Amino acid sequence: MNRLNRDTVVAIILMVFCGIFFWASFSIREPDYGVLPPSAWPRVVLIVLSVLSMLYFIQSIRSPRSIDKSASKIEKGIKGWFLTWQNPIWCFVLFFGYVASLPVLGMLIGGIAFVFLLLCMLGGWSIRNLLVHALIASISVGGMWSIFTFGLGVLLPAGEIFNPFG
Amino acid sequence: MIIDNILGAVAELATLQTLALMMIGVAGGLIAGAIPGFTIAMAVVLTLPFTFGMPASQGLATMVSVLVGGLSGGLMAGILTGIPGTPSSVATTFDGFPMARRGEPGLALGIGVWSSFCGGIISAVLLVTLAPQLARIGLEFNPWDYFMLVMFALTITASLAGKNLIKGLIAGTLGLLICTVGEDEAVGMARFNFGSDALLQGFDFIAVLIGLFAFSQLLSDVQDRSAAKKSLSQRVTVRVRIEHRRAVREVLKRWTTAVRSALIGVFTGILPGAGGSIANILAYDQAKKVSKHPEKFGTGVPEGIIAPESSNNAVEGGALITMMALGIPGDVTTAVMLGALLIHDVIPSPTFIAEEPVLAYSIFLAFFVAMFLMLGIQSFMLKVFVLVTKVRMYMLASVILGFCGIGVFAINNVEFDLWTLLWFGILGLAMRHFGFPLAPMILGVVLGNIAELNLARAFAITTDLSPFVTRPWSLLFLLLAIFSAFFPLYQSSQFKNRWTLVYSPCMAAAISIPVFMMGGSVRPVIAVMLVALSGYLIWKRIRSGWQLPSNKLA
Numbered sequence: 008m009n010r011l012n013r014d015t016v017v018a019i020i021l022m023v024f025c026g027i028f029f030w031a032s033f034s035i036r037e038p039d040y041g042v043l044p045p046s047a048w049p050r051v052v053l054i055v056l057s058v059l060s061m062l063y064f065i066q067s068i069r070s071p072r073s074i075d076k077s078a079s080k081i082e083k084g085i086k087g088w089f090l091t092w093q094n095p096i097w098c099f100v101l102f103f104g105y106v107a108s109l110p111v112l113g114m115l116i117g118g119i120a121f122v123f124l125l126l127c128m129l130g131g132w133s134i135r136n137l138l139v140h141a142l143i144a145s146i147s148v149g150g151m152w153s154i155f156t157f158g159l160g161v162l163l164p165a166g167e168i169f170n171p172f173g
Numbered sequence: 174m175i176i177d178n179i180l181g182a183v184a185e186l187a188t189l190q191t192l193a194l195m196m197i198g199v200a201g202g203l204i205a206g207a208i209p210g211f212t213i214a215m216a217v218v219l220t221l222p223f224t225f226g227m228p229a230s231q232g233l234a235t236m237v238s239v240l241v242g243g244l245s246g247g248l249m250a251g252i253l254t255g256i257p258g259t260p261s262s263v264a265t266t267f268d269g270f271p272m273a274r275r276g277e278p279g280l281a282l283g284i285g286v287w288s289s290f291c292g293g294i295i296s297a298v299l300l301v302t303l304a305p306q307l308a309r310i311g312l313e314f315n316p317w318d319y320f321m322l323v324m325f326a327l328t329i330t331a332s333l334a335g336k337n338l339i340k341g342l343i344a345g346t347l348g349l350l351i352c353t354v355g356e357d358e359a360v361g362m363a364r365f366n367f368g369s370d371a372l373l374q375g376f377d378f379i380a381v382l383i384g385l386f387a388f389s390q391l392l393s394d395v396q397d398r399s400a401a402k403k404s405l406s407q408r409v410t411v412r413v414r415i416e417h418r419r420a421v422r423e424v425l426k427r428w429t430t431a432v433r434s435a436l437i438g439v440f441t442g443i444l445p446g447a448g449g450s451i452a453n454i455l456a457y458d459q460a461k462k463v464s465k466h467p468e469k470f471g472t473g474v475p476e477g478i479i480a481p482e483s484s485n486n487a488v489e490g491g492a493l494i495t496m497m498a499l500g501i502p503g504d505v506t507t508a509v510m511l512g513a514l515l516i517h518d519v520i521p522s523p524t525f526i527a528e529e530p531v532l533a534y535s536i537f538l539a540f541f542v543a544m545f546l547m548l549g550i551q552s553f554m555l556k557v558f559v560l561v562t563k564v565r566m567y568m569l570a571s572v573i574l575g576f577c578g579i580g581v582f583a584i585n586n587v588e589f590d591l592w593t594l595l596w597f598g599i600l601g602l603a604m605r606h607f608g609f610p611l612a613p614m615i616l617g618v619v620l621g622n623i624a625e626l627n628l629a630r631a632f633a634i635t636t637d638l639s640p641f642v643t644r645p646w647s648l649l650f651l652l653l654a655i656f657s658a659f660f661p662l663y664q665s666s667q668f669k670n671r672w673t674l675v676y677s678p679c680m681a682a683a684i685s686i687p688v689f690m691m692g693g694s695v696r697p698v699i700a701v702m703l704v705a706l707s708g709y710l711i712w713k714r715i716r717s718g719w720q721l722p723s724n725k726l727a
Contacts, residue, residue: 032364035363035365036363038360042583043366046364048625049365052349056346060343062339085543086177095396098392098395107559109525118578121575122575125574126571126573127396144571144572146522151576152579159225163583
C-alpha cells in the first residue's frame with residue numbers, strides 16, 4: 008500500500024467513523040432541563056472532526072508524497088507486514104489473552120504468565136532464556152503484586168483456579 | 174500568609190516516608206529519563222497508580238520528584254552515549270557528547286547536572302511568585318474565556334506537536350470526542366455507549382493516557398526485532414566521576430547563559446503545548462547566537478550544555494505555573510499531574526491556590542526539594558544507569574507492560590480499564606505509525622470535560638454567542654488560536670513567501686485590541702506597546718523593501 012492509499016484510507020476511515028458517531032448522536036436522549044442539550048457538544052466536535060477529515064482526505068490526494076516517508080521501511084506483502092509488526096502483534100495477542108483470562112488465572116499468575124510468554128516471544132525460547140525469563144517474570148510481577156496487595160492495600164483479582172488468600 | 178502556607182507545606186512534606194518516596198521518585202525519574210525511548214511523561218504516568226493510596230500532597234510530591242528526576246536523567250544518556258534519553262535533551266548531545274569523547278565526561282555531566290539545578294531553581298522561584306499572580310488574572314475569566322483558552326491550548330499544541338497541522342488538529346479533536354463517551358457531566362445522559370453498561374462510565378482518563386502513551390511507546394520500542402534484543406547501549410563510558418567543583422565554576426562563569434536559558438524554558442513551559450523538546454533547542458540556538466565563538470558550538474563547549482539543560486529543567490516550572498493557576502496543563506506531563514489532582518478530588522482552577530494553599534505550596538516546595546535530591550543522588554544513579562543500559566530492550570518493555578496491567582487495574586478495580594488500555598494502546602501505535610502527534614490528543618482527553626462544562630455554563634447564562642468575541646479574554650484566546658493555527662504555515666513559508674513578513678506585525682496589532690479592551694491602567698499601556706511594535710516591524714519591512722530574510726540555518 009503506497010503512501011497515497013494509506014493516508015486516503017485513514018481519511019476515509021475517519022469520515023466513516025464520524026458518520027457512525029453522528030448517527031449515534033441522534034440516540035442521545037434530550038432531557039427537558041438544561042440549556043445545552045447533551046448531544047450538542049459531541050455534534051460540534053464531530054462536525055469539526057468531519058471537516059478536518061475532509062481536509063486530510065483532500066491533502067492526501069493532492070500531495071501524497073509530502074506527508075510521511077515511513078511507509079518505505081515496511082516490507083511488502085502479508086508475510087512482510089506480519090514480519091514488520093510481529094512483536095507488537097504478539098504484545099497485543101498476549102495482553103488480550105491476559106485480560107480475557109484474568110477472572111480465571113487472576114492478576115498474579117496471569118501477570119507472570121503474560122510477562123514470561125511475552126519475554127519468550129520477543130527474546131527467544133532457548134533453555135537459558137526460559138530460565139532467565141521465568142525468573143524476571145516471577146520477580147517483577149510478584150514484586151509489583153506484593154507492593155499493590157500488601158503495601159497499598161489494593162485488592163487484585165485472585166482468580167478462580169488459584170486463590171491463596173481467598 | 175505565605176509563611177503560614179509554606180510552614181503548612183513543610184509539615185506535610187517533612188516526614189521520613191514522604192522524603193523517602195521523593196528520593197525513590199527522583200531516582201526512578203533519573204533512570205527513566207536516561208533510557209532512550211522512554212519518556213518522562215511515561216515515567217510520570219506509570220507512577221500515578223502508586224499514588225492513589227497516598228495523601229494528595231505526598232502523592233503529588235512523589236510525582237513531582239519523578240518529573241524532576243526525568244528532566245535531569247536525559248542528560249546522562251545524551252552525554253555518555255550520544256543518544257538523548259528524552260526529546261528534552263536532544264541539544265545536550267550536541268556539545269555534551271563531544272566533550273565526553275574528548276576525555277572529559279565527568280565535567281560534561283557536572284555542567285549538565287548543575288545547569289539543570291540552576292534552571293530548576295530559577296523556575297521554582299518563578300513558579301512560587303508567578304503562579305498566584307496568574308491565578309489572580311484567571312479569576313477574571315468567565316466560561317466563554319475558559320472555553321476559548323481550552324481551544325487555544327489545543328490549537329497551539331496541534332500546531333507545535335507535529336509537522337502536519339491537520340493531523341494535530343484531528344488528534345486533538347479525537348481527544349475531545351473520547352471525553353464525550355459515557356454519561357455527560359451536566360445532565361447525566363448516556364452518550365455513545367452503544368448499549369454497553371461498561372461504557373456508561375466513560376473511559377478512565379489514566380487508562381487512556383497509559384494506553385495512548387506508555388503502551389504504544391513500548392510497542393514502538395520493540396517493533397524492530399533485532400533492536401529489541403540489543404541492550405540499550407554498548408557505548409557507555411564506565412567509571413565516570415562527576416567533577417562537581419569544576420562544573421560549578423564553569424556554570425558560574427557563564428551564569429548569564431544559565432539564567433537566559435532558564436527564562437526561555439519558563440516562558441516555553443507557560444505556553445500550552447510547547448514543552449522541553451522545543452525549549453532546549455531554542456535555548457541552544459540563543460546561546461549560539463549571542464556567543465562570541467558560535468563556530469565552536471558542536472565541539473564540546475560548556476555553553477552548549479548549560480543552555481539546553483538549564484532550559485529543559487525550567488520548562489516544567491513554567492508548565493506548572495499554567496496548570497496550577499489556570500487548570501490548563503502546559504504539556505503531557507503536567508496533564509498527568511492534573512489527572513493526579515483530579516483523582517485526589519482537587520480541581521485545579523484560578524481558585525486552587527487560594528482554596529488549597531497548603532497543597533499548592535506542597536507542590537511548590539516539592540519542586541524545590543526534588544531539585545536538591547536530584548543533585549545529591551545523580552552521582553549514585555549514574556552507576557545504576559550504567560547497569561540499566563546492559564538490560565535488553567525487550568526485557569524492560571515486557572516487564573513494564575506487565576506493570577501497566579497491574580497499575581491500570583488498581584485505579585478503579587475494574588477489568589474494563591484493562592480493555593481500555595489495550596484498545597488505546599493499539600490506537601496510540603496506529604497514530605504514531607500514521608504520523609499523528611499524541612500530545613494534542615492527550616490534551617484533548619484532559620481538557621474535553623473542562624471545555625464542555627464551560628460551554629454549558631456559558632449557555633446557562635445566555636444563548637447569545639457574541640461574548641466569545643466581545644469579551645476581551647475570549648477574543649484574545651480566539652485570536653491567539655487563529656494565529657497559532659497559521660504558525661506551521663508561517664514557519665514553512667518564512668523564507669519563501671512575502672506574506673510571512675506581515676504575520677508578526679498583524680499578530681501584534683490584532684492582540685492589542687483585546688488587551689486594550691481589558692481596561693485598567695497597565696493593560697492599555699501594553700496594548701499601545703503592541704501597536705508600536707507592530708508599527709516598528711512594518712516600518713522595518715518597508716525600509717528593507719519587503720525583502721525576505723535569508724535563512725541562516727539553511
